[in-house]
Amino acid sequence: xxxxxxxxxxxxxxxxxxxxxxxxxxxxxxxxxxxxxxxxxxxxxxxxxxxxxxxxxxxxxxxxxxxxxxxxxxxxxxxxxxxxxxxxxxxxxxxxxxxxxxxxxxxxxxxxxxxxxxxxxxxxxxxxxxxxxxxxxxxxxxxxxxxxxxxxxxxxxxxxxxxxxxxxxxxxxxxxxxxxxxxxxxxxxxxxxxxxxxxxxxxxxxxxxxxxxxxxxxxxxxxxxxxxxxxxxxxxxxxxxxxxxxxxxxxxxxxxxxxxxxxxxxxxxxxxxxxxxxxxxxxxxxxxxxxxxxxxxxxxxxxxxxxxxxxxxxxxxxxxxxxxxxxxxxxxxxxxxxxxxxx
Amino acid sequence: xxxxxxxxxxxxxxxxxxxxxxxxxxxxxxxxxxxxxxxxxxxxxxxxxxxxxxxxxxxxxxxxxxxxxxxxxxxxxxxxxxxxxxxxxxxxxxxxxxxxxxxxxxxxxxxxxxxxxxxxxxxxxxxxxxxxxxxxxxxxxxxxxxxxxxxxxxxxxxxxxxxxxxxxxxxxxxxxxxxxxxxxxxxxxxxxxxxxxxxxxxxxxxxxxxxxxxxxxxxxxxxxxxxxxxxxxxxxxxxxxxxxxxxxxxxxxxxxxxxxxxxxxxxxxxxxxxxxxxxxxxxxxxxxxxxxxxxxxxxxxxxxxxxxxxxxxxxxxxxxxxxxxxxxxxxxxxxxxxxxxxx
DNA sequence: GGCGAATAAGGAACCGCTCCCACAAACAGA
DNA sequence: TCTGTTTGTGGGAGCGGTTCCTTATTCGCC
Numbered sequence: 001x002x003x004x005x006x007x008x009x010x011x012x013x014x015x016x017x018x019x020x021x022x023x024x025x026x027x028x029x030x031x032x033x034x035x036x037x038x039x040x041x042x043x044x045x046x047x048x049x050x051x052x053x054x055x056x057x058x059x060x061x062x063x064x065x066x067x068x069x070x071x072x073x074x075x076x077x078x079x080x081x082x083x084x085x086x087x088x089x090x091x092x093x094x095x096x097x098x099x100x101x102x103x104x105x106x107x108x109x110x111x112x113x114x115x116x117x118x119x120x121x122x123x124x125x126x127x128x129x130x131x132x133x134x135x136x137x138x139x140x141x142x143x144x145x146x147x148x149x150x151x152x153x154x155x156x157x158x159x160x161x162x163x164x165x166x167x168x169x170x171x172x173x174x175x176x177x178x179x180x181x182x183x184x185x186x187x188x189x190x191x192x193x194x195x196x197x198x199x200x201x202x203x204x205x206x207x208x209x210x211x212x213x214x215x216x217x218x219x220x221x222x223x224x225x226x227x228x229x230x231x232x233x234x235x236x237x238x239x240x241x242x243x244x245x246x247x248x249x250x251x252x253x254x255x256x257x258x259x260x261x262x263x264x265x266x267x268x269x270x271x272x273x274x275x276x277x278x279x280x281x282x283x284x285x286x287x288x289x290x291x292x293x294x295x296x297x298x299x300x301x302x303x304x305x306x307x308x309x310x311x312x313x314x315x316x317x318x319x320x321x322x323x324x325x326x327x328x329x330x331x332x333x334x335x336x337x338x339x340x341x342x343x
Numbered sequence: 344x345x346x347x348x349x350x351x352x353x354x355x356x357x358x359x360x361x362x363x364x365x366x367x368x369x370x371x372x373x374x375x376x377x378x379x380x381x382x383x384x385x386x387x388x389x390x391x392x393x394x395x396x397x398x399x400x401x402x403x404x405x406x407x408x409x410x411x412x413x414x415x416x417x418x419x420x421x422x423x424x425x426x427x428x429x430x431x432x433x434x435x436x437x438x439x440x441x442x443x444x445x446x447x448x449x450x451x452x453x454x455x456x457x458x459x460x461x462x463x464x465x466x467x468x469x470x471x472x473x474x475x476x477x478x479x480x481x482x483x484x485x486x487x488x489x490x491x492x493x494x495x496x497x498x499x500x501x502x503x504x505x506x507x508x509x510x511x512x513x514x515x516x517x518x519x520x521x522x523x524x525x526x527x528x529x530x531x532x533x534x535x536x537x538x539x540x541x542x543x544x545x546x547x548x549x550x551x552x553x554x555x556x557x558x559x560x561x562x563x564x565x566x567x568x569x570x571x572x573x574x575x576x577x578x579x580x581x582x583x584x585x586x587x588x589x590x591x592x593x594x595x596x597x598x599x600x601x602x603x604x605x606x607x608x609x610x611x612x613x614x615x616x617x618x619x620x621x622x623x624x625x626x627x628x629x630x631x632x633x634x635x636x637x638x639x640x641x642x643x644x645x646x647x648x649x650x651x652x653x654x655x656x657x658x659x660x661x662x663x664x665x666x667x668x669x670x671x672x673x674x675x676x677x678x679x680x681x682x683x684x685x686x
Numbered sequence: 687g688g689c690g691a692a693t694a695a696g697g698a699a700c701c702g703c704t705c706c707c708a709c710a711a712a713c714a715g716a
Numbered sequence: 717t718c719t720g721t722t723t724g725t726g727g728g729a730g731c732g733g734t735t736c737c738t739t740a741t742t743c744g745c746c
Contacts, residue, residue: 017727018728022724029724031725034724053702072644077423080415081414084441088451095438097437100428111391114391116436284417288605346732349733359697396734398733399701399733687746691744692743693743696740706727711724715721
């Protein structure tokens with residue numbers, strides 16, 4: 001089945017290919033009857049112009065790139081959904097790459113985006129690129145892209161791009177304060193990946209809330225969970241076994257929560273009777289298991305949508321000043337924060 | 344920042360552009376020192392050839408299309424991960440479209456894939472296309488693509504393509520039999536979308552198991568949940584309120600399970616004391632909540648990987664006979680299937 | 687020393703589309 | 717009637733690569 005080209009259509013309709021092109025794009029002058037004739041031929045042949053040829057010719061593509069650290073993490077899956085729907089709605093095509101939180105793959109993804117000459121990129125970096133050398137590499141790749149970029153979820157301060165972020169500090173602060181308000185005085189933290197800005201921000205929000213309320217942060221109550229299920233699980237278990245558990249925890253993200261809860265349940269502790277907690281983001285299925293836990297909520301789908309919209313706005317106005325959208329997660333209390341008397 | 348082209352590289356290296364092309368592709372004869380020189384120039388300019396131009400020129404692209412019904416459903420997110428990793432590993436680029444289970448969007452996605460001239464497509468259809476008219480449309484679009492297609496998860500019998508499927512009948516049969524073996528005699532079913540082949544297969548597997556074991560299927564114990572959380576939730580709740588619950592259920596998929604469990608928990612029933620069940624696929628977070636439920640398991644990531652591999656194999660051997668990979672889910676018993684005495 | 691094969695490199699056509707430009711006809715307005 | 721503008725159309729260059737074809741060396745071997 002030979003693919004039909006614009007030339008075939010032109011011949012069949014008895015016009016020049018420029019005329020067909022004009023009909024396709026609705027540009028320039030074409031007689032109404034010519035339009036009809038050409039359209040009928042296109043219909044009959046089921047003709048769809050090659051985006052490849054068009055992109056090359058126009059020197060601008062209709063593809064949007066998206067780079068995600070973990071495509072099957074429910075958080076990023078929701079972001080993907082938001083981006084995908086918006087991209088689709090606006091007539092663009094989505095090119096997706098996953099970096100698996102790996103710097104090397106992140107670079108590969110950026111290079112792929114460049115090769116594909118994407119029109120715009122929505123980028124959740126694999127890491128913070130705090131190290132000078134890798135930062136320069138990443139920056140170079142980004143710059144070489146030569147297209148608008150929206151930084152999503154994980155900020156890289158030194159980078160000047162539009163971004164859609166979360167106020168991690170305030171979120172963590174608010175969550176911790178809820179635990180304090182519930183009466184807890186010994187509050188630990190399952191910190192995230194401290195090499196990530198968002199990890200540090202959340203940790204600092206927690207610390208600040210403690211400090212402002214005159215509470216001390218005990219070093220042994222800080223668990224460095226790396227935003228990782230397994231690591232968190234092991235460290236929490238060890239802490240429980242040591243018998244030095246605080247009465248409550250602020251847990252830094254959904255994967256940490258998985259590890260935390262797995263350990264807690266395995267060791268036979270009850271929530272909130274034996275240990276209370278509030279987490280940043282939540283894991284799906286809480287309602288299902290009838291285990292409503294308190295958490296910081298944000299509309300993840302919207303995050304993706306907003307990133308896409310921001311990108312499109314940038315297309316229309318390349319010189320508009322940089323935009324930074326920061327959303328504030330809201331605390332959602334469902335009981336797991338409570339201090340149960342008589343402990 | 345003007346993008347550098349093959350011509351710039353050629354000029355800078357003092358060679359013709361065909362020579363540069365030969366260096367890039369490692370084809371034809373080029374003197375080693377010329378290779379070095381050209382490579383250095385490419386390095387220096389950080390040059391990466393435009394995939395767009397190359398694809399047009401070669402009349403064959405390096406992009407793989409993937410169409411999914413729901414990108415943020417954990418099941419499809421895992422498939423995505425599998426496909427994405429394999430595609431990436433083999434040097435291709437992934438173009439993703441979501442259909443939201445909507446026929447119209449499914450068509451749009453297929454057209455987009457055609458416009459992009461993807462090299463191959465991994466396709467999870469939005470529906471079964473049982474209706475003649477839409478089937479013909481879909482078939483036409485698929486045929487027009489003119490590229491290898493792998494049908495994933497949802498079979499369309501009339502279509503002759505490679506496919507990666509699950510033996511839904513046997514899975515459902517095995518799951519139901521486990522309930523019977525556990526001693527249940529009154530077993531209901533949360534059926535899925537009966538307009539989907541996989542929905543009917545699972546339902547029939549359940550029926551067959553009942554029949555073979557001399558058990559009767561009571562019409563009031565059949566819940567038509569449409570693979571939908573909300574619908575399942577409502578119908579299960581109604582059934583519970585009516586007081587005519589069987590002692591066990593076979594639940595047709597992960598979303599049905601969500602609806603089923605939400606209703607069960609809301610109505611204060613315990614598992615397995617008040618009602619037992621085994622589900623097809625599982626929802627994440629069971630270990631976390633310390634609520635291990637029995638289910639049919641399959642390696643979803645592998646499903647995606649295999650689909651990609653099948654596609655690549657087809658690239659190499661277009662004339663190989665069609666391949667049909669069918670995986671068998673295995674029953675994973677964790678207690679929710681038990682019949683508790685004294686009910 | 688001569689000749690065919692292997693090696694090396696450039697030129698030009700082409701992929702399918704867009705867009706600029708030239709040109710023709712129709713249609714004003716003075 | 718003669719310009720000048722609007723309307724309608726086709727031709728051709730160009731986008732950035734690949735690939736075929738041609739030409740120029742070098743090399744091995746009789």
